[in-house]
Each structure stands twice: as structure tokens, then as C-alpha cells.
Amino acid sequence: MPEQCDPRPYDALLLLSFGGPEGPDDVVPFLENVTRGRGIPRERLKEVGQHYFLFGGVSPINAQNRELLDALRKDFADHGLDAPVYWGNRNWAPYLTDTLRTMVTDGHRRIAVLATSAYASYSGCRQYRENLADALTTLQAEGLDVPQVDKLRHYFNHPGFIRPMVDGVLASLAGLPEEARAGAHLAFTTHSIPTAAADTSGTPEDHTDDGTGGAYVAQHLDVARVVAEAVRDETGIDHPWQLVYQSRSGAPHIPWLEPDICDHLEELHGAGVPAVVMAPIGFVSDHMEVKYDLDTEATAKAAELGLPVARSATVGADPRFAAAVRDLLLERAAAERGTTPERCALGALGASHDLCPLGCCPARAARPAAAGADWTGPAAPTPA
Numbered sequence: 001m002p003e004q005c006d007p008r009p010y011d012a013l014l015l016l017s018f019g020g021p022e023g024p025d026d027v028v029p030f031l032e033n034v035t036r037g038r039g040i041p042r043e044r045l046k047e048v049g050q051h052y053f054l055f056g057g058v059s060p061i062n063a064q065n066r067e068l069l070d071a072l073r074k075d076f077a078d079h080g081l082d083a084p085v086y087w088g089n090r091n092w093a094p095y096l097t098d099t100l101r102t103m104v105t106d107g108h109r110r111i112a113v114l115a116t117s118a119y120a121s122y123s124g125c126r127q128y129r130e131n132l133a134d135a136l137t138t139l140q141a142e143g144l145d146v147p148q149v150d151k152l153r154h155y156f157n158h159p160g161f162i163r164p165m166v167d168g169v170l171a172s173l174a175g176l177p178e179e180a181r182a183g184a185h186l187a188f189t190t191h192s193i194p195t196a197a198a199d200t201s202g203t204p205e206d207h208t209d210d211g212t213g214g215a216y217v218a219q220h221l222d223v224a225r226v227v228a229e230a231v232r233d234e235t236g237i238d239h240p241w242q243l244v245y246q247s248r249s250g251a252p253h254i255p256w257l258e259p260d261i262c263d264h265l266e267e268l269h270g271a272g273v274p275a276v277v278m279a280p281i282g283f284v285s286d287h288m289e290v291k292y293d294l295d296t297e298a299t300a301k302a303a304e305l306g307l308p309v310a311r312s313a314t315v316g317a318d319p320r321f322a323a324a325v326r327d328l329l330l331e332r333a334a335a336e337r338g339t340t341p342e343r344c345a346l347g348a349l350g351a352s353h354d355l356c357p358l359g360c361c362p363a364r365a366a367r368p369a370a371a372g373a374d375w376t377g378p379a380a381p382t383p384a
């Protein structure tokens with residue numbers, strides 16, 4: 001087997017995602033799963049439930065993950081990479097614990113995990129690690145031989161994640177009215193999170209204490225800049241850009257990252273900007289946060305203002321993203337075998353760490369989290 005296609009020590013890949021409802025009856029129990037113990041106001045939950053009901057109670061996220069699974073399996077098969085790909089979710093079927101149980105009974109002992117979340121933050125990283133810890137603990141209690149699970153590094157700056165987004169922005173620009181195109185602004189969007197969570201995102205060295213947003217904001221700013229520069233190189237036009245936020249939740253008195261995309265559109269319109277491309281760089285697929293918060297709410301806001309907007313595509317099941325996942329798996333496998341792999345990363349930040357160090361993206365209330373330096377539960381990583 002050629003060196004670049006050797007997945008050892010890994011024997012399988014787990015695609016770990018958020019999950020979403022697949023019909024009207026799923027919506028409320030899904031929202032209960034997502035928000036258990038999180039202090040989300042009832043009003044907000046009712047409102048978000050309506051977003052799902054507007055789409056027949058079906059989140060697009062599961063179909064998108066099935067497509068990504070197909071793309072990964074095809075990419076692995078085409079490249080002679082012998083590692084089966086499984087799929088499990090945090091908040092809806094197929095549930096992570098059930099998938100991991102299947103993986104164990106299928107004989108897998110060393111599992112690489114790809115989360116459908118590209119950036120550092122409690123919500124995008126440690127929360128997934130906490131769910132892995134819970135699942136491993138459950139399987140151990142069932143008397144199963146618990147596998148070692150390793151989470152693949154953050155891929156926000158991997159070219160296979162960035163290049164499809166550059167193409168998406170170029171396509172959106174091309175679709176704007178011609179007279180508005182040259183003056184269009186790029187609004188890069190991501191999920192708002194509490195400023196306190198943003199400031200403590202990433203490793204302790206990344207943390208900030210002044211609301212500037214830690215690794216979460218720094219990583220998004222770096223991606224936004226790389227995408228904007230690539231678009232400029234392609235079009236010859238230096239479109240002004242800004243990182244803005246969407247999908248704010250939580251209680252109103254708790255500060256979250258701002259400005260919101262809708263306020264931003266209003267401000268740009270007031271300043272005479274002729275058009276805006278909304279580029280959801282914070283997300284891996286066109287799931288509900290994209291379909292509702294951008295395609296429905298922000299697009300209606302823009303129509304009300306008379307501001308032409310276009311929303312650019314997320315990576316979804318793009319074959320370049322599937323190839324990036326293969327690259328991340330092989331890179332980590334090589335590192336685990338003790339060699340020094342080449343690590344693809346665009347921008348100024350470099351490749352992210354393999355193993356989350358102590359104090360990375362802390363939770364408000366500490367809970368066990370697997371696949372990191374602080375995991376001491378079943379099948380904890382052997383210290384290097």
C-alpha cells in the first residue's frame with residue numbers, strides 16, 4: 001500500500017455532526033436535545049421551532065451529511081484508502097452512541113473523528129468532545145471494549161475548505177446585477193456565540209479578555225481575508241469585506257458577538273453600498289442556520305431595503321472537501337505513526353493542533369471531554 005494511503009493506526013472514520021429533525025414530530029424533541037441545560041429562553045425556542053416548521057419540520061442537515069458520506073466513501077475508494085466511514089450525530093438519529101457501538105461491534109479499535117464544525121469554540125469543538133466522552137462511558141458501562149477516538153484538527157484554513165468557498169463567492173458576485181457588482185461588499189458570516197465563549201476559544205494562549213473573540217474570531221478573520229484576497233486575485237476588484245454574525249440565541253442580557261447580518265445589511269444600505277454577497281464561512285453545509293437565517297430572514301431584510309444580495313455556497317459535499325478530509329486523516333495517521341507529515345493550511349495561522357491541550361475552549365461547568373489532553377476516561381490517548 002502506498003505510504004500516502006496508509007490510514008494506520010486508524011481503522012475507521014467517524015463523521016460526527018449536529019443532527020436535525022426529519023419531520024414535524026421530530027422538531028420539539030430535537031430542540032429539547034439541543035438546548036437541555038443551556039438556559040435558552042422559551043420564546044427563542046418557539047421561534048426556532050417555527051423556522052423548522054416553515055421547512056416541513058425537516059432540517060436539510062441530514063441529507064447533506066448523507067451526501068458528504070457518499071463523497072467521502074467515493075474519494076477513499078478512488079484513492080485506495082481502506083477505511084470505512086460511519087456517521088453519528090450529537091442531537092438526532094443516527095445518534096453518536098449508537099454509531100460508536102456499531103463501530104465497536106464491527107471490530108474498530110482506533111477511530112478518527114471528523115466533526116462538521118471547522119473552527120475552535122466550545123460549541124464547535126469541546127461540546128463534540130464531551131459527547132464523545134459520554135458515548136465512550138456509556139459503551140464501557142455496557143461492557144464493551146472501548147476504542148480510542150482521535151478528533152481530526154480544525155480545518156477552517158485547509159485549502160479544500162477554502163477553495164470551494166472562493167468559487168462560491170465568485171459565482172455569487174457573477175449573479176449580482178451588473179451595475180452593482182463592482183461595488184459589492186462581502187459579508188462573511190458565522191454563528192454568533194457569547195463573547196465570553198469567544199474570548200476563551202482555542203488554546204489558553206489564544207484566549208483574550210477584552211471581547212476581541214479569541215481563536216474563534218481570529219480564525220474566521222483569517223479565512224475571510226484569504227477568501228477576499230483570492231476573490232480579488234480572480235476579479236481584479238478589491239471588494240470591501242467584514243466578518244459579521246448570525247443565529248444569535250441565549251438571553252438578551254448576555255453579550256454575544258455582533259453585528260448581526262441584518263443590522264449590517266441595513267448599515268451598508270444606509271452607506272449607499274449597491275449589493276452584498278453573504279458568505280457563510282462559519283458553516284460546513286447549507287443547513288437550517290443558512291436556509292433560514294440567511295436565505296429567509298436576511299434575504300427578506302435585504303428585499304425590504306431594496307438591496308441586491310446573493311448568498312454564496314458552503315462546501316457541502318464538494319469533492320475538494322472530501323479530498324481534504326482524506327488529507328486530514330492521512331496527515332494525522334502519519335503523525336500518530338511518529339513521522340512528520342506535511343500539513344496543508346492557507347492564511348497566517350498555520351495548521352491547528354492535533355490534540356486539544358488542557359484548557360482548550362473550556363466549558364462553563366467542567367465536564368469530561370474525550371479526544372483531548374485532559375481525557376482520562378476509557379481509552380485515553382497514550383501521552384506522546
Ligand SMILES: CC1=C(CCC(=O)O)c2cc3nc(cc4[nH]c(cc5[nH]c(cc1n2)c(C)c5CCC(=O)O)c(CCC(=O)O)c4C)C(CCC(=O)O)=C3C
Nearest residue numbers: 018020038048059061116117123124191193249287288289
Ligand atoms: C458555533 C455554532 C455552530 C457552528 C459549529 C457547528 O456546526 O457545530 C452551530 C451549528 C449549528 N447549530 C444548529 C442548531 C441550533 N443551534 C442552537 C443553539 C446554539 N448554537 C450555538 C453555536 C453554534 N451552533 C450556540 C452557542 C447556541 C446556544 C445554545 C448552546 O449554548 O448550545 C439551537 C437552539 C435554538 C437556538 O437558540 O437557536 C439550534 C436548533 C445546527 C443544526 C442546523 C440544522 O438543523 O440544519 C448547526 C449545524
Ligand SMILES: [Fe+2]
Nearest residue numbers: 123191247289
Ligand atoms: Fe447552533
